[in-house]
Amino acid sequence: MGYVAVKGGSDAIENSLELVEFYRIRNSITPIEIEQIKSQLRLAVDKVMGEGGLFTPEYAAIALKQAEGEVFEAAFILRAFRTTLQRRYYSESINTREMFVKRKISASFREIPGGQILGPTRDYSQRIMDTKKASESTADIQNFLQQFESKIDNNTLKSIKTYAKVIDLLREQGLLKPIDKKENKQLLDITREAIKFPAARSARLQMLARAETGGLMAMGYASMRGFGSVHPTVGELRYGSVPVTVKDPSGKLRYIGKIEVTEAEMINGTSSNKKSEAALYTIGYGLCFGQNDTKAICMGILDTTMRNPDSNQPANDQEFVLYHTEGIESMGFTNHLKLPHYVTFQSSLKNVREEVERKKEVATV
Amino acid sequence: MNQDYILCECSLSALENFVTELEKYFNVVVAKTPSICMTMVKAEDSVESQTFYLGEALTTECQLLVNDKIGYGICIGDEPVRAYCIAFFDAITDIENEFLPQINQFLKEQLAAIELSQKIEHNHILRTKVDFKIMEQD
Incomplete structure (x- = not known):
């Protein structure tokens, strides 16, 4: 049986997104600047660009900020962003x-x-925590x-x-x-x-x-x-x-x-x-x-x-x-498991209950 | 002297100031306002020369008509001002005009600054050059 979609819940979804934003900035601390992310979280930015398939340190940094540092999510945001842009040029092969x-x-x-x-x-460092x-x-x-x-x-x-x-x-x-x-x-x-x-x-x-x-x-x-x-x-x-x-x-x-x-x-x-x-x-x-x-x-x-x-x-x-x-697809599929599967599961539940009843009947004969 | 290389790598504020001063003397029409798009970056496996697409790079493009001469500005990144300036340079360096010596001087100065900054970085990188010895060696 295929996935049966649900509808409704838009108020809760919007409130949930608002809550995400609240948790991101709840302590009213100074916002991280994009330049800080680009420079001080350089390797995370590189990962987001690589997995997002778009070279753009600035937008990768914005995605990282938006995703609260979740690299998968940031790469997903960047991939979605690239679909809004026209591909106007093809480069010569880089050398x-x-x-x-x-x-x-x-x-x-x-x-x-x-x-x-x-x-x-950091290959030859001992990965000692620098508390300074x-x-x-x-x-x-x-x-x-x-x-x-x-x-x-x-x-x-x-x-x-x-x-x-x-x-x-x-x-x-x-x-x-x-x-x-x-x-x-x-x-x-x-x-x-x-x-x-x-x-x-x-x-x-x-x-x-x-x-x-x-x-x-x-x-x-x-x-x-x-x-x-x-x-x-x-x-x-x-x-x-x-x-x-x-x-x-x-x-x-x-x-x-x-x-x-x-x-x-x-x-x-x-x-x-x-x-x-x-x-x-x-x-x-x-x-x-x-x-x-x-x-x-x-x-x-x-x-x-x-x-x-x-x-x-x-x-x-x-x-x-x-x-x-393929990170975006793997993540997308894994995370779809969290979405309501009520109809699918109810169907499975019905089958299992019927099977249990049938076995009981066989056992009592 | 690769003009595009200099204009893509030079200080944005210096470039903007120079173009702002110069464009007063020309009739500039924006044919295409700076906008972002993508460039698909092609790569080549260095062993077998197999070409493949590495991924895209965010790019800004702009087109100007300067005294009826078209100029194209293209650069990596979300850089509307730089793309505009590159388009302006692309057009004016193709037109006979009295400012060419100034333009060349600007390009020379910017190239020198870029080269110095790259050389400094290169020399910092060279400090990490290593010559590991095998245990049995002295």
């Missing part, structure tokens, strides 16, 4: 080799082009910035560089497995055309790029733990900003700004059944908005798992991975 690099590491090679740059990361944050003042912030800025000499600045990629080293040495010619290379857009399985790689990458970080991590972790077959090494992980260009209505190529992205190239070993063929490496690719190492890494893992279909391994099953890591 991560032109990235203004803020972080660039490899777990596979110690020496990489330009060296390992940790950038902004509770009383952080504007003066503290100013002091920190002043000290931070004094650590470099503006008269001896090194020039900005772009860097060659780690995977180029493997490619140059002929250690990468040749591209699978059977792979469907068609460029699809899953926001315009519902995904069909088996999906083209472009559709899989697009869905992974706007998937929910936790969902991707669960699948990627499952694969590494043995419920799958992929346990890669980080070939290169980069975070930084890349230029975006579009053609204007006259056809002229125009720079329109930069977006921040995290990119992961995950190296996987392979096996070969043929004596004459060496077991070469394959690369799983991950790219997402903002700084989100976990998401890019897990996207890279799942890019590889899905190229090796196996319905016995959840992480290798395209439909399983892509439908269940």
